[in-house]
Amino acid sequence: xxxxxxISKSYDTLKAVDxxxxxxxxxxxxxxxxxxxxxxxxxxxxxxxxLLPDEGRATVDGLDVVRGYKQLRxxxxxxxxxxxxxxxxxxxxNLEFFASVFGTSVAENYDLIAPIYVxxxxxxxxxxxxxxxxxxxxxxxxxxxxxxxxxxxLDEPGTGVDPVSRKEFWDMxxxxxxxxLTIVVxxxxxxxxxLCDRVALFQKGRIxxxxxxxxxxxxxxxxxxxxxSDNMYRLLKDLRQxxxxxxxxxxxxxxxxxxxxxxPAEKAMKGIRAYLESKSHQDVEISPAEASVxxxxxxxMKN
Amino acid sequence: MNxxxxxxxxxxxxxxxxxxxxxxxxxxxxVQVLLFGFVLSNxxxxxxxxxxxxxxxxxxxxxxNKLVSSGYFRLEKTLNTTAELEPxxxxxxxxxxxxxxxxxxxxxxxxxREAPATVQLIGDASDPNTATTLINYANAVxxxxxxxxxxxxxGVPVVRAETRMRYNxxxxxxxxFVPGVMTLILMLVSAMMTSITIxxxxxxxxxxxxxVSPLKPIHIILGKTTPYLVLTLINAAVxxxxxxxxxxxxxxxxxxxxxxxxxxxxxxxxxxxxxxSTRAKDQMGAMFMxxxxxxxxxxxxxxxxxxxxxxxxxxQAIGVIIPATWFNPVIKGIxxxxxxxxxxxxxxxxxxxxxxxxxxxSMRNFKDRL
Numbered sequence: 275x276x277x278x279x280x281i282s283k284s285y286d287t288l289k290a291v292d293x294x295x296x297x298x299x300x301x302x303x304x305x306x307x308x309x310x311x312x313x314x315x316x317x318x319x320x321x322x323x324x325l326l327p328d329e330g331r332a333t334v335d336g337l338d339v340v341r342g343y344k345q346l347r348x349x350x351x352x353x354x355x356x357x358x359x360x361x362x363x364x365x366x367x368n369l370e371f372f373a374s375v376f377g378t379s380v381a382e383n384y385d386l387i388a389p390i391y392v393x394x395x396x397x398x399x400x401x402x403x404x405x406x407x408x409x410x411x412x413x414x415x416x417x418x419x420x421x422x423x424x425x426x427x428l429d430e431p432g433t434g435v436d437p438v439s440r441k442e443f444w445d446m447x448x449x450x451x452x453x454x455l456t457i458v459v460x461x462x463x464x465x466x467x468x469l470c471d472r473v474a475l476f477q478k479g480r481i482x483x484x485x486x487x488x489x490x491x492x493x494x495x496x497x498x499x500x501x502x503s504d505n506m507y508r509l510l511k512d513l514r515q516x517x518x519x520x521x522x523x524x525x526x527x528x529x530x531x532x533x534x535x536x537x538p539a540e541k542a543m544k545g546i547r548a549y550l551e552s553k554s555h556q557d558v559e560i561s562p563a564e565a566s567v568x569x570x571x572x573x574x575m576k577n
Numbered sequence: 578m579n580x581x582x583x584x585x586x587x588x589x590x591x592x593x594x595x596x597x598x599x600x601x602x603x604x605x606x607x608v609q610v611l612l613f614g615f616v617l618s619n620x621x622x623x624x625x626x627x628x629x630x631x632x633x634x635x636x637x638x639x640x641x642n643k644l645v646s647s648g649y650f651r652l653e654k655t656l657n658t659t660a661e662l663e664p665x666x667x668x669x670x671x672x673x674x675x676x677x678x679x680x681x682x683x684x685x686x687x688x689x690r691e692a693p694a695t696v697q698l699i700g701d702a703s704d705p706n707t708a709t710t711l712i713n714y715a716n717a718v719x720x721x722x723x724x725x726x727x728x729x730x731x732g733v734p735v736v737r738a739e740t741r742m743r744y745n746x747x748x749x750x751x752x753x754f755v756p757g758v759m760t761l762i763l764m765l766v767s768a769m770m771t772s773i774t775i776x777x778x779x780x781x782x783x784x785x786x787x788x789v790s791p792l793k794p795i796h797i798i799l800g801k802t803t804p805y806l807v808l809t810l811i812n813a814a815v816x817x818x819x820x821x822x823x824x825x826x827x828x829x830x831x832x833x834x835x836x837x838x839x840x841x842x843x844x845x846x847x848x849x850x851x852x853x854s855t856r857a858k859d860q861m862g863a864m865f866m867x868x869x870x871x872x873x874x875x876x877x878x879x880x881x882x883x884x885x886x887x888x889x890x891x892x893q894a895i896g897v898i899i900p901a902t903w904f905n906p907v908i909k910g911i912x913x914x915x916x917x918x919x920x921x922x923x924x925x926x927x928x929x930x931x932x933x934x935x936x937x938x939s940m941r942n943f944k945d946r947l
Contacts, residue, residue, distance in 0.1 A: 322789045324947040344791075352789040358782040362594045363587065374583035375790045417786075 275300040275425060275456040276321065280330035283316055290316040292479035293330070298458055298472075303451050306460040307467045307567065308476030314460040315355055317476075318429045321458070322352045335424045348376070351423030355430045357410045361403030365394055365413055368402050369420060376421030386453070387416045390446050408439025415446065426450070428459040432466060444469045464568035475571055482574040487567055494565035494573065496520055497536055500528040501546065503555040512553045516546070523572060530569060580792065584800030591774065592804060598770070606762045606812045610819045613754035621710055625653035627671045629662065636682035640696070643722050644675065649714045666701055673711045674699040685726075744913050755820035756908035757881035760901035762816060763839065764875050766809045767846035768853065769867040771802055775854035776863035785947065794943045802847045806840075813839045820912070829915025838907050838921075841928050845900045846871075848935035855942040875901040903927050 276298035283291040290313040298304040306314050319325040321334055323343035332339045337346045359368050369391075373380045384391075394412050397405065402413060411431055418426060428447075432440045444466065447457055451471075459470070467473045468487045475482040475490070483490055503509045509529055513522040521532040533542060543560045550558050592598050626644070630637045645652050653671050656662060665671050676697035678684060684694040698715050700708035745752045778784040787797060817835070820826040849871060857863035876882060878892055879901035885893055896902045903924040910916045918925065 319785075319947060324785060324788060326946065347789055348791050350789065352786060354782050354785045356782040358786045360587070360591070360783060361781070363590055367587070367590065371583055371587050372786070372790075374579055375787070375792055377580060377791065 275302070276304075276332070276334050276458060278317075278321075278330070278332045281317070281320060281327045281332055282329040283313075283320060283325065283327050289479050291320070291327070294479070294481055295330075296474055296481060296484055298456060300456050301451060301454050302471045303447060303457045303459065303469070305467050305470030305473040306458065306476050307462075307464060307473050307571070308460075309462050312476045313479040314476055315429055316479075318352075318427050318458075318460060322350055322427050323347060348421075349424045351418035351421070351426040353414050353418040353426075353428045353431060355433065357402075357414050359402040359410065359414055359417065362401060364399050364401055365405070366398040368413060369416055372417040373420045378421050380420065383420055383422050386422055387419050389449060390419075391416050406439075407435045408442070411435050411439065411443060412446075415443070419450075423455070425456045425458065428457065430460055430462065432461055432463055440466070464566065464571060467567040473567070475567075475574060477571075477575055483570070490567055490570050491565045494570050496573075497533045497539070497542065498563045498565050498569060499531045499533070499543065499546065500525070500561050500563040501531050501550075502528050502557075502559040503550060504557045505555065508553075509550070509555060512550065512555070513546075516549050521573070521576065525568070528563075530563060532569075532573070581796055581800060584792075584796065585803055588774070588800060588804045592808070601770070602766060602808055602812070603815075605765070606758070606816055607819065609758050609762060610755060610816055611823075613758050614751045614819075614824050621649060621707060621714070623651045624649060624672045624707070624711055625670060626650045626673045626675060626711075627654040627656050627662075627665050628652060628675045628677075629656040629659065630675075630677045630681075631679045632677050632681040632683075634680075634682035636685055637677045640677075640681075640719065640722055641675070644715060644718050647714070647718050649711070649718075662699065666699075669701075672701050672704075672707060673715065675715070749824070751820070751824040752826060752909075752913055753881075755816065755824065755826055756905050756912070757879075759813060759816050759839075759908055760842070760879060760881060760904050761872065761875055762812055763809055763843055764846045764871055764901065766812055767805055767843045768850035768871050769864065771805050771847055771850035772853035772857060772863040772867050773860050774805075775801055775851065776857045776860045779854075780859040788945060788947070794940070794945050798851055798940070798943060802851065806843055806847065809843050809846075810836075810839065813843075817912075826912060827915075828912055830911035830917060834917060835908065835911045838904070838911070838925065838928075841925065841932060842900060842904045844932040845928055845935060848932060848939050849900075852935055852939035852942060855939055855944070874899050878902070879905055881905060900928060900931055903931075 276296075278294055278296050281291055281294045282289065292313075294317060306317065308314055316325065320327050321332060321339060323339050323346055326340060333342075334346055335349050337343075337349070339346060360371070363371065369380055369387075373383070390412050394405075394409050394416070397409065402410065405413065415428075415431070418428075431443060435443070440463075447459070448469070451457060459466075460476075461467070467490075470487060472484065472486050473490065474484045483493075485493070501509065501513065506524065506527075506529065510522055510524060513519060513529060513531055518534050519531060520534045523530055531546070539562050543562075546560055547558055592602070628641050630641065641652070644650050650673070654665055656665065656674070659676070662674055662676075665674065676699065678695060681694060681696075696719060698712055700712050702708040742748055775784075778787065813836075817828075821828055850867065853863055853866045853870070857866055874895065878885075878888070878896040879899050880896065881901065885896050885902070888896065907921050907924050907928075910921050
């Protein structure tokens with residue numbers, strides 16, 4: 275559905291996208307995971323025909339993004355990073371406008387947006403500017419879907435939205451996928467990676483890994499422990515000096531401790547506890563941890 | 578077509594829902610015309626003057642009375658010594674002083690004297706325009722007085738200049754201001770408002786979505802400008818009506834021709850607005866560019882406020898490329914002189930050329946990518 279071959283794009287001296295190649299299959303939710311400034315938006319703008327690549331080629335739904343851009347614009351749905359709605363128009367007016375811009379009507383494709391639109395329909399005469407972040411996001415999604423696109427590009431849809439709305443949003447994406455829609459989504463939130471079918475880990479314009487979320491975490495081949503004590507700052511400092519430690523970083527309210535060598539968990543945890551107590555840490559808590567996409571991202575970034 | 582209609586509908590909603598836009602669109606033209614018409618005028622009435630008259634004879638008193646009764650001057654102060662002149666000017670109480678010689682009447686009647694009778698006029702040139710005008714008025718009154726005297730004494734040949742101010746016998750300043758304000762307002766609404774509204778779509782990110790849609794650039798441009806074209810036409814009508822009904826301007830030429838010329842001028846202004854919006858990244862930028870690049874020159878260099886003939890060569894040359902320079906004489910020609918295209922063809926052609934040029938330029942610059 276989306277094929278990218280050796281795409282590069284620079285702004286002055288900054289290489290925003292650097293020799294990226296990837297393929298997205300039809301009916302897949304593909305996640306582009308990376309921090310702010312990784313080049314996700316630039317790549318999205320190239321795929322949605324808004325920017326021309328310096329090098330390489332890309333096709334979306336069989337159409338070249340450079341030469342076939344006019345036809346392609348009929349077939350893609352695009353939701354930019356900022357909520358690109360008309361704040362002074364009502365929910366209903368926004369939807370109507372985007373429908374007629376694509377030469378269709380709300381009634382014609384109502385089925386597609388219905389599950390999402392019913393949630394904001396009670397507020398249909400409210401101005402878009404007065405909606406909450408989560409509702410704006412739903413409206414923007416409706417507007418991007420109203421012309422029944424083949425591919426949906428969502429650039430950081432979760433930014434500025436509360437966790438509950440984010441979860442609802444992902445449920446919607448999953449149900450859209452069952453209708454055969456291909457979805458390419460970018461996000462800086464590592465926890466959202468697990469919700470995609472496949473992800474590309476993106477950093478400084480380059481792809482570090484492409485795989486299913488399970489494949490990514492499965493490739494993590496070091497023992498990992500979650501450790502906690504009464505003093506996080508000192509804990510991180512002390513753990514980094516311990517023998518046999520590969521890496522240690524804050525992870526929520528725990529410190530994630532990556533060991534260099536495999537060892538029986540019980541024995542390793544005992545050793546860590548003894549070490550921490552010798553450094554007079556209180557309330558020490560240690561447990562084995564499953565590697566998450568974020569752990570993999572951090573590992574890949576260091577290599 | 579449906580697409581286009583939807584776009585225009587959306588645009589009207591933007592305009593009518595923003596109170597500031599509505600105020601600028603409909604409040605400003607009225608306020609500007611009324612302000613320029615009533616408050617700002619370069620006619621001077623009842624200017625405060627002082628008289629220093631050591632002779633104090635029948636002639637000097639007669640001349641003083643003539644000055645005061647002309648309506649232009651008001652006798653604020655009678656001075657006794659020349660030393661009082663400076664303080665009177667300094668405090669700003671008087672704009673002009675008239676100084677008579679000690680023997681005014683005697684010096685007039687005495688034909689054997691070498692030097693003729695003199696009256697000294699002193700103006701406050703810290704405001705040069707007012708000073709010049711006052712001195713001219715006073716000179717005219719004195720000349721008149723002299724003529725009367727000469728008429729009483731036969732045998733002296735006299736040339737009397739008969740002046741007639743054609744088209745505007747009362748020399749109403751508003752005849753100049755209404756066309757001037759029109760050039761300004763139409764430029765403001767057409768160019769500035771369109772450039773801002775396009776820049777707003779860029780700033781808010783909605784332009785990104787519009788571009789990734791089957792809308793062609795020409796649709797976006799026409800959709801953005803059509804509502805403003807309509808509103809500007811209404812504005813032009815309001816200004817003309819105010820001129821006719823409130824300020825008694827004549828409408829001697831064809832009103833249809835005037836409407837046509839207005840539309841032409843708006844096309845020039847709109848295409849300038851689109852051109853600016855292709856350059857500006859946000860609303861602020863668009864506003865600055867149109868204010869400095871369009872409004873200031875329209876006001877200062879088009880000949881609306883300052884006569885172009887007295888400008889330095891460079892500014893005159895810049896004035897040539899300002900649309901208002903050509904539109905202003907067209908309005909005046911049609912409304913005040915009642916002339917038609919047979920006279921105004923040159924100005925019209927120049928505006929047509931400008932419209933085509935800027936339209937082509939802005940179409941070329943309007944990118945259908947980011």
